[in-house]
Each structure stands twice: as structure tokens, then as C-alpha cells.
Amino acid sequence: MAGKKVVGVLALQGAFREHIKALEMLGIQSKLIKNNKDLEGIDGIILPGGESTSMGKMLMDFNMLGILADKITNGLPAWGTCAGMILLAKKINGDDNAHLKVMDIDVERNAYGRQIDSFVTNKIIPKISSTELPLVFIRAPYINNVGIGVEVLCKIDGNVVAAKEENMLATSFHPELTEDLTFHRYFIDMIYS
Numbered sequence: 001m002a003g004k005k006v007v008g009v010l011a012l013q014g015a016f017r018e019h020i021k022a023l024e025m026l027g028i029q030s031k032l033i034k035n036n037k038d039l040e041g042i043d044g045i046i047l048p049g050g051e052s053t054s055m056g057k058m059l060m061d062f063n064m065l066g067i068l069a070d071k072i073t074n075g076l077p078a079w080g081t082c083a084g085m086i087l088l089a090k091k092i093n094g095d096d097n098a099h100l101k102v103m104d105i106d107v108e109r110n111a112y113g114r115q116i117d118s119f120v121t122n123k124i125i126p127k128i129s130s131t132e133l134p135l136v137f138i139r140a141p142y143i144n145n146v147g148i149g150v151e152v153l154c155k156i157d158g159n160v161v162a163a164k165e166e167n168m169l170a171t172s173f174h175p176e177l178t179e180d181l182t183f184h185r186y187f188i189d190m191i192y193s
């Protein structure tokens with residue numbers, strides 16, 4: 001890979017350390033993002049899992065929401081995992097407010113009923129890899145509806161759980177909680193392409 005790229009990981013709350021670790025394993029330089037100044041000089045950003053309401057509120061309180069949304073709209077590669085996917089969405093079902101409102105997806109929070117609110121499944125996602133990937137869902141959202149420019153990457157039981165729109169990637173599940181680096185590699189390729 002030519003040219004050193006720096007990947008920011010939003011570090012206000014949630015599972016950001018696991019993403020940093022995965023990037024380290026791939027030899028990619030990462031940067032914790034806690035304020036607007038940290039957003040300078042990054043080549044991509046990961047929005048981790050956690051609690052989307054808290055993260056959205058912090059982004060708002062720290063005046064980061066508009067600046068980050070503009071950067072993504074202007075092409076900064078962004079990957080949201082779980083709560084991070086909710087942050088990217090233009091619409092959250094049953095909620096009049098959304099957060100960054102950059103990706104043309106409608107999401108359903110906590111979409112899996114109580115009994116299966118957390119689960120792991122293995123699946124081949126042909127657009128990503130020819131081998132099975134472990135998919136970890138924790139009180140996960142799924143995507144109810146995708147806009148015309150959105151490519152569906154993976155469905156489970158008919159529900160969209162991974163999608164891509166131009167420079168944006170969204171996954172309901174948490175690749176950073178597994179040993180498998182395929183999704184991180186895929187995102188890094190988006191940054192380099």
C-alpha cells in the first residue's frame with residue numbers, strides 16, 4: 001500500500017479500542033477522535049458500536065455533528081458499526097431525529113427481539129470474501145430501507161445488515177469484536193481506492 005493513511009476512530013464512547021487494535025494488526029495508523037481538531041488530517045473514520053443516543057448527543061454538545069457530516073458528505077470514507085451505523089443513517093424508525101443524516105438508509109434500532117438480542121452467526125458475504133465471516137450482533141439495528149444509491153452487501157433473514165453507499169459503509173454487526181480482519185481490510189481498501 002503506497003502512502004501512509006491515518007484512520008480516525010470516534011472515541012467518545014463505545015467499542016473504539018477494539019477498532020484501534022484491529023487497525024494496528026493491519027499496520028494502519030489510527031487516531032482517537034474526541035473533538036473537531038482531531039478530525040483534521042484523517043483519511044477515513046470509523047464510528048464504533050456503543051450507544052447511538054449518547055454518541056449523537058456528545059457529537060452535538062461538542063459541536064462535531066455538522067463538521068463531521070460535511071466531511072463525510074464531501075467524501076471522507078466512513079464506516080459505522082452497529083451504533084455507528086445508526087449515527088450515519090438519514091432516518092431512524094420511530095424517531096423524528098437522526099444524527100449525522102449522511103447515508104441513505106432507514107434503520108431500526110434494537111431490531112432483534114429480546115430473546116436473541118445478541119447472537120453470533122457465520123456467513124459468506126460474496127461481495128466481501130469467499131470464506132465465512134463471524135458476525136457478532138449485540139442489541140443490533142438492521143436496515144429497513146435503502147435508497148437508490150445504496151448497495152446491499154448482506155442480508156440475514158431478509159433484513160439488510162451490511163450496506164455501502166459511495167464512501168460510506170454500514171454494518172449492524174461488530175467485526176472489531178472478532179479476530180477476523182476482513183471487514184477492516186475492506187474499509188482500508190475503500191480508503192485507498
Ligand code: GLN
Nearest residue numbers: 049050051052082083139
Ligand atoms: N442498541 C444500540 C443503539 O441503539 C447499539 C448497540 C451496539 O452498538 N452494540 O445505539
